[in-house]
Amino acid sequence: MQSFETNKDDLIFGLSRSINVQILLAVAVILMATRPILPEAFIRLPDWAILSWDVWLSNFFNFVKDDLGLIYFTRTLTAGLENLLDVTGNLLFGKRRWPHLGPIPWTSIAAVAAVIGYWLGGWRMALLAGGTFVWTALIGQWKIAMQTMSVLAVAAPMAFFIGLFLGILAWKYDWFDKTIRPILSVLQTLPFFTYLLPAVIFFKVGPTAGAVATIVYAIPPMILMTTVGLKKVSPEIVEAGKMSGSSRWQMLRYVYIPAARTEILVGVNQVIMLCLAMVVLTAFIGMPGLGAKLLLMMNSFKLGRSFEIGITIVLLAIMLDRCTKVWVVKQPEHFEKETPWWKKNAFLLAGIGAFILFFLLAQFIQIADHITRKQDFSMGKEIDVLIKTFLDFDPIQATTTWLRWFLNVWVLIPFRNSLLWIPTPAFIILVTAFSLWLGGRRPAIYALIFFSIVALTGWWDRAVITLYTVLSAVILAMLIGIPMGISASRSEKWSNRILLVCDTAQTFPSFIYLIPAIMLFGVNDVAVVFSILIFSTVPLTRYTIEGLRTVPVEMTEAADMAGATRRQKLINVQLPLALPTMAVGFNQAIMFAFFMVIIAAFIGTQDLGQELQRTLAGTDLGKNFVLGICVSLMALTFDLAILKWAEDRKKALGL
Amino acid sequence: MTDQPPVISCKNVWKLFGKNPEKYLENMPKDHSYDAISADGYIAGVKDVSIEVNRGEMLVIMGLSGSGKSTLVRCFSRLHDITGGSIAVEGQDIMALSEKELIELRRSKMGMVFQSFGLLPHRTILDNVAFPLEMRGQDRHTRRERALEVIKLVGLEGREDYFPRELSGGQQQRVGIARSLAIEPDIWFLDEPFSALDPLIRREMQDEFLRLQDLLGKTIAFITHDFDEALRLADRIAIMKDGSIEQCDTPDRIVLDPKTEYVAKFTREVEKSKVVKAKALAKHSQNIENSGPSVPANSTIKELARFLMSDSRDAIPVVQNDGEKEMLLGGMDRKEALDILFGSD
Ligand SMILES: Nc1ncnc2c1ncn2[C@@H]1O[C@H](COP(=O)(O)OP(=O)(O)O)[C@@H](O)[C@H]1O
């Protein structure tokens, strides 16, 4: 990557950007070179300098919670939410609560899903939607899957409505937009565990807390999509609405929201996918469901069952994603005149019919109602044996053992130790220099402030270990993802195939990526890096392909006419033009990595995630929050610098 | 026609775009040019425009892209709040209206057609056309009746249940026209309604539009950037440049007597005999013999070519025929007419 210094306000103390970068680097090098003779206080912040944010924050939270009485307010909300969760719980898996109707037979749900699938996208969607539920039932995971779905069914609509409402406010009032934007970016980088503890404390353990954390996590993209959609409504439609004499409310209800349908539905898709990913993660606060079962199975190294649950989760994810995406592009069709009403509502009637049919059937045939343990097709044990024999197979085991040894001894441990060796001030200066070089003055100032805050919290070593895991995984992911993207981009066919794979993989809840990692490498550092690596290879590959494929044809043709070889064309024309897009992928890879590294904590890391996960068992909100903010600040530092670079570069290239 | 008060009357209207336009306009020297205003960081969308639109008249506003046509018309309906001057619609100062009164005015008196139609994509044709009626709270049944009526009027019968996406551009614009007519407006705004259409369709839509106007006789402000279209449709043409009106006159007058160099540039390419009508040349003079054949006031010189060649009188009587009565307007100088026909300037 190259930076450029055309911008006048990039001067600091009258010096250009590159000079400043060099000065910073020199300072950092001097600090490192003189490490042996540096006073202790320059290597790590002395204890007295560390601010007890956690204590202050705890006091603050306690004040808000008890003295201001926020807890009574939230507990009231809890009651409402709990009622909703009881209803979905009763209907889906027969929780003994009002309305005492459930559980709905699995065949009814599967049949309705198939009808909806057919309505949305024909036979293939019908097969996917119905098939997912059939699989879930037959494999014997119906109940836990429905526990997960019962939370999803409450959380997703709530997140949708709240997001829509806030999105409308942000669109309507500029000051509101300006206020929430920074909050949203922090929220989106805050590790999920930081959502969980406050949820537990303010909203009671169990499904309610899980639902609240999930809702809060899923709101930001909905807000953003709503604002984007409303801003994009064509001025003529707006004027047509006004000239039709619409009042303000009518404008919003009948003109803006319907006209922004596409973006709002994309928001719905994102809300549902985030909700699914998060509901699975609420396993960490003891929410029963697919996630909890998966966690349990992985902890006891039952690979076969983990694998099966993994497939269920993946199928659910793909189904929800495809269905909502098809819905986004589904256009209304008119009916011919004189179509009878039952024909116009054929799908609705078919859905109701199928539901009733299977409901009645289930009253007489037990298998149509639920599948017992003895009847299911789970082959957990067999798969377990299969996987384990496969892994014990000599060449495989030799490979994984060697890989583990090699990565540990030659890559990971030396890298970690060297990062830990760097004196704190030198480290901060290096990060600042990096941000300055990449993004310019503002990102550099943020980097300086953010990393100093991290140092001041006293969690420096753990933060550095987190960063080390993220960086090593992303660097390895680049070594795989970028070449893969480059070679795929050569042909239309392969580009589309790999993009489809990436698209699909991106819908998987992150938790899933731990399964292969644990299978191959067991429970250790390498598994953590490996899971992050797979997770973040996806955006890298994807954006590499997209970047290369969108290089204007004239440019590659010009290179061809100039007699460039394929390699010259790639290096001199395509890559430079694709780089801004690739940088966006790189950024996403880093964000994914920060997300994953925290989740991977339960494998046994020594980073912030580990500490964060420990707080979940207690009530130390202050510490939980401080740890979360540390992760968020580090992630934001990269986010700001890289995206600024990509934006500047795009402008400079006139893209 | 002329003794009625104008439907829309603008006096020294300004519309500036920029940070603080009211303040800027107050302190600005009155004869500041368009470029000088631009240099100060403001855009003069409408610059000191005074114009009137009379009842039943079709005023065509013509100008190149960016000349401020759309802005001016949006000031008429207060889609834009003006920066300076005053606009009265049916004698009412529209800047003084409350939001509620403004909505009421639009619901009862105004209709507008847009260049790219501005249809709501997820409503059927019927629901799109019925939209203004729905906004004013009419019940479903009346709405449907009326919407079907206008749909029939624009020739889209049988397509009520289609969605906009399923129609061609010309048909979509018919929907736009139907929607704007649904509330039976007195004042009809059309912002380049046919510019997005293919030339052949455009011609057809113009004819259709003239047919409708003959039927309905609305007060119309019609925008176009196409001078031929303007000449074809207009009672009067206002030619705009840089936010100001260069000239506002009947097509004949504009073609015969362009007031500025800029207007002349447009008229140069035009075949005048196709535009100028007999009545424009009719002069009151005593010595016309009201005997022998006369010509109808609304025929163009081109249409009269054969007649002009064969008749040998110096002055030919021009007769206006409005339904039952025939009225002598005056005499047309044959030489002048022939000059126009053969383009000897
Ligand atoms: N909302 C707006 N904000 C700023 N400038 C505008 C706005 N609307 C129009 N303008 C400017 O006002 C001028 C006149 O625009 P417009 O009335 O749309 O022109 P026309 O319809 O004749 O093509 C143009 O220079 C345009 O850029």
Ligand SMILES: [Mg+2]
């Ligand atoms: Mg315009």
